[in-house]
Amino acid sequence: MGRPFSCGVTGCEHAEPPPVDDARWLFKNMGMAQGAIEIENLSKEYPYGFLHLKKKKSLEDLTMRVEDGEVFGFLGPNGAGKSTTIKLLMRLIFPTAGTARILGKSIDDVSMHGSIGYLPEQPYFYDYLTAHEVLDYFARFHNLTAGDRSARVAAMLKKVGLDTAKKIQLRKYSKGMLQRVGLAQAILHDPQVVVLDEPMSGLDPLGRREVRDIILELKRDGRTVLFSTHVLSDAEMLCDRVGVIVGGKLRGIGAPGELVDMKAQGMEILFEVSGAAGNLPLLANATRTGERYRVQLPETELYAALDALKAAGARILSVTQIKPTLEEYFMNLVEADRAQASAVEVSGK
């Protein structure tokens, strides 16, 4: 019998460690406080074919939780099951199996929607309404007084930068402007949990920056944010934790730093050399961009390389550690899934 495994909660020990990438173990055994979003064995199958007799699994046995007050990024390639999961949580589609709770209430409980905000993927609103009218319309479904409603609508329009366009019908809005309206209606009622499906989609760099700021502001206010994205740099920048879903299955969950091996895999030197140093052996392996050279090498060879460069009169611009990124981790998972899928296809043939 080995040493008992501690899951991190004081006084809580287990005989077996959690299986790799299995959030279910933690969920069932840690006895943690209630999470903001708890998903248990959620699955979704879509029938297809002429008589709908064939079934395609869009989501398979998803178990995970999003803690109260955290920003959680849901990552995955197109068709991985991100939007399916979010639609299941919003009750826009119904699960084949499994359950989910938001703020401790079953997703079947419509009253729970008073405490959550949702931005659909590529949102589309009533195009005969103005931004002000559409926000006022959505605000009416929450228990707000007329004065409060009016004040919040005005504040939201200002927050998402649509104050000057509030009287224009949405049919004249660009995609990015519609995305801003979508974001405004999602946070209009000051929800506890905010679920955003591809919030950066269609936005210019300025718009993306504003969305990032809004997400960080929500986090500062103690709100829980779950958002799906393709943009891994956004996830790395904003998220306390991420979940990676590929082929309808959760392949990894944790803090970005935990998921990728943070140990440096080598060093990179960026430098400039004059013509006299043109025959440096180091240049053979370097990548040239204009007058600058970039070379990657093992950490053990760093100082010898720096000495050689110094002796040759090179100007060293930067020395950085090479660390794996979330993107590499993500790509590895996607490629592994594709390899597995093609192996199954070959064996099936």
Added chain:
Amino acid sequence: MRNVQTVAANAFREAVRDRVLYNLVFFALLMMGAAILVGQISIGIERDVIVSLGLTAISVIGIFIAIFLGVALVSKEMDKRTLYALLAKPVKRWEFLLGKFFGLVMTLTVNTAAMAAGLYISLWTVNRALLQSDVYILVAVYLILLKLALIVALALLFSCFTTPFLAILFTAGMYVAGLLAGDLRTVHGVELDPGTLKLMRGISYLLPNFENFNVMGAVVHGRGVPAALVWQDTLYAIVYVAIVLAGAAVVFSRRNLK
């Protein structure tokens, strides 16, 4: 009921902004043309022709709006995905359906009332006076409105589980079948076995009997409409609409949005 009211008010606003009420221009032109024409070609029956033409136009225009907009009420929201943000609010699916239903009925009421006013203006233009029996035109218009509410409910039901094109076909088919419901009960002169006759009679009671709402013959000729008929038709429409909407709510409550 506040959610139902909010959805209904928005559905009405949508109809107004999408220029649905522009059909009134067509109706106005039709009635003006008719008023000028009947004065020249019919002697002594101008009133009958105007009333007949006006009520038929109110009914036909209303049916087109009820079927096409009724089907679009839900299918358009699903196609354009405007429903996603709404259903993520504390709104029950049946509240959304009921709101949409009342929104379109409100639109049809305004539309029908405006057309009825146009009909009265045409009558006054032709005769330079209104008769006491002309008050029954309002009763006929009221019954047309009940019929339209029933058509909207059917369109809503069909659009909850099939494509817009099929929903339009089904609703139009139900309307035509409903017009013939009375005939199914009184089939004579055809050799059918008793089982088939029973089946036909059963089906006739399930179909919405749209002929119940047709009092045009009596109103055109200035005859009254019994109050009992109006009450019966009102009750019939309420019960039938309630059953159809309940069915639509059940279907829609489990509908996966795309």
